[in-house]
């Protein structure tokens with residue numbers, strides 16, 4: 001056993017056997033932004049043997065304040081986050097396998113991505129992807145750790161399919177599109193990322209090393225600015241839950257998934273949310289104003305940020321101009337409109 005893990009092996013909860021389990025484990029990290037960066041670094045240092053990292057974005061200067069994996073040079077070179085992360089992780093620990101994927105996670109690839117993984121970590125920024133992870137993980141009996149942070153607030157929960165409540169047992173529906181703040185409209189501070197990611201990582205280590213009774217078994221909420229810490233027991237699976245009770249995995253079917261279509265010859269992509277809703281333009285405009293130029297009338301809202309323009313319709317359908325790449329458009333939609 002390598003000396004690099006000696007202090008971790010000394011820790012009672014892990015020991016030599018736990019370290020062997022960690023080295024043999026494969027973890028999928030979905031999204032390598034602020035949370036995903038923290039997951040990847042901690043697990044790489046801990047010697048989780050195989051890290052599969054998926055992200056659709058590239059590094060931007062506004063990431064550097066909290067996405068601890070990346071450097072100014074990554075942002076200048078506009079490297080894909082998965083690739084930049086893999087480069088740094090290989091310098092931190094050359095003895096583990098890093099498998100970067102630059103792709104948009106959706107119904108067509110999620111099951112392949114979780115294949116042979118012991119745990120899935122949520123580093124995403126939207127509910128559509130979280131329900132997709134939940135469906136795929138419940139279907140394949142793979143443990144996963146939900147986590148989210150915006151502003152100074154964060155939340156996490158550990159899901160063991162059919163042993164504990166799943167994401168849909170606790171949140172039956174995602175908040176409707178364009179209804180909730182995102183990090184790109186309300187901001188986010190680094191300390192909440194540290195808190196949520198630390199909880200997610202230690203739960204992952206407990207899962208891998210088989211310490212199921214040490215899992216926190218709850219929905220944990222934190223606000224590091226208001227000094228609030230709450231813990232709600234999530235309990236057993238709900239037998240009426242569509243996902244873990246009834247085995248309906250609706251997000252894995254193409255028909256119900258959020259759809260994106262390239263609008264030919266227009267350098268634009270249309271994003272249609274999976275659940276149409278009615279958008280309140282004035283509150284959305286208020287949230288978007290710090291991030292760019294916003295105008296709206298009763299039919300549509302137009303938001304300009306950098307080289308991109310988003311036109312949002314009443315039903316949350318949006319046209320993203322300034323790109324012909326679906327992954328870029330979906331990323332902008334998740335950042336600014338949300339879910």
Ligand SMILES: [Zn+2]
Nearest residue numbers: 166169241244
């Ligand atoms: Zn459930």
